[in-house]
Amino acid sequence: MIRSRCVDVFQAKPDETAIAAEIMGVYRFRTLEPADFEASPLGREKGRATNFAQRMRLGHQAWGYLAPDGTVACYLWLSSPQLGEYQPDFELGLRAKIPSDAAYIWDCRSDPRHERQGLYRHGLVALAREAATIGARSVLIVTRRENHRSRNSILAVGFRQIGTMRLYGFGGLVLVAGRGRLTMAYAGSAVELPGLQNRKRPIQSAQP
Numbered sequence: 001m002i003r004s005r006c007v008d009v010f011q012a013k014p015d016e017t018a019i020a021a022e023i024m025g026v027y028r029f030r031t032l033e034p035a036d037f038e039a040s041p042l043g044r045e046k047g048r049a050t051n052f053a054q055r056m057r058l059g060h061q062a063w064g065y066l067a068p069d070g071t072v073a074c075y076l077w078l079s080s081p082q083l084g085e086y087q088p089d090f091e092l093g094l095r096a097k098i099p100s101d102a103a104y105i106w107d108c109r110s111d112p113r114h115e116r117q118g119l120y121r122h123g124l125v126a127l128a129r130e131a132a133t134i135g136a137r138s139v140l141i142v143t144r145r146e147n148h149r150s151r152n153s154i155l156a157v158g159f160r161q162i163g164t165m166r167l168y169g170f171g172g173l174v175l176v177a178g179r180g181r182l183t184m185a186y187a188g189s190a191v192e193l194p195g196l197q198n199r200k201r202p203i204q205s206a207q208p
C-alpha cells in the first residue's frame with residue numbers, strides 16, 4: 001500500500017514572530033522532563049513518555065505549558081544542530097536535515113482540555129525566542145497540508161511558507177517530490193526541506 005503525505009514548510013526569523021493576545025488561563029512555560037509526561041494524560045497516551053525520554057537523550061528539547069494541576073497542557077519539540085547531531089523525525093519514517101544556522105519546531109500538541117486558550121500560538125513564539133538564544137538565525141516548522149488549525153496558527157504568529165513537499169512511501173522507500181525534483185530516500189535517512197537548498201545567502205541576523 002502506498003502512503004502519501006503533502007506537507008508545507010514555514011520559516012521565520014526569531015524576531016519576526018509575535019502574538020498580541022494573552023494566554024487564557026494560568027499556565028507555566030518551561031522545558032519539560034520525562035516525569036512531566038509520565039504524570040500527564042498526554043504523555044501516558046500512545047507510549048509518548050517512554051518515546052520522549054529517548055528523544056531527550058538524543059538532544060531534542062521538549063518545551064510546553066503546565067496546567068495548575070501540574071499536567072502537560074501543551075508541548076512543542078525544539079531541535080537544532082546546536083543542541084545535538086541527531087536529526088528529528090519527519091514523515092513516513094524519514095528524518096529532517098536542519099541547516100546549521102536554523103532550529104526546527106516539531107511534534108506539537110495541546111491536551112484537548114486546554115485547546116483554544118492560545119497555548120500553541122504562544123508556544124511557537126516562545127520557542128522562536130529560545131531558538132535565538134541557542135544561536136539560530138531562522139526557525140522552521142512543517143505541517144501537513146490538511147492541518148488547517150496548525151497552519152492558521154503558524155501563519156498568524158509570523159511564519160511564512162517557503163516550500164511544499166509531497167511524499168509517497170512504499171515498503172522502506174519514500175519518493176520525495178519538492179521544488180520540481182524527485183528523489184528516493186530510505187526510511188531512517190534524513191531529507192532536506194524544500195525552500196532551503198537553493199538559498200542564495202544566509203538569513204541576516206537581527207543581532208549585531
Ligand SMILES: CC(C)(COP(=O)(O)OP(=O)(O)OC[C@H]1O[C@@H](n2cnc3c(N)ncnc32)[C@H](O)[C@@H]1OP(=O)(O)O)[C@@H](O)C(=O)NCCC(=O)NCCS
Pocket residue numbers: 021022023024074107108109110111114115116117118119120121122142143144147149150152153
Ligand atoms: C493544532 C493544536 C496544536 C492547536 O493547539 P491549541 O493550543 O488549541 O492552539 P491555540 O489555542 O494557540 O489556537 C487555536 C485556536 O484558538 C484561538 N484562540 C483562543 N484563545 C486564544 C488566545 N488567547 N490567544 C491566541 N489564540 C487563541 C486561536 O485563534 C485559534 O483559532 P482557530 O483554530 O480558529 O485558528 C491542537 O489542536 C492539537 O494538538 N492538534 C493535534 C496535533 C497537531 O495537529 N499538532 C500540530 C502539528 S504541527
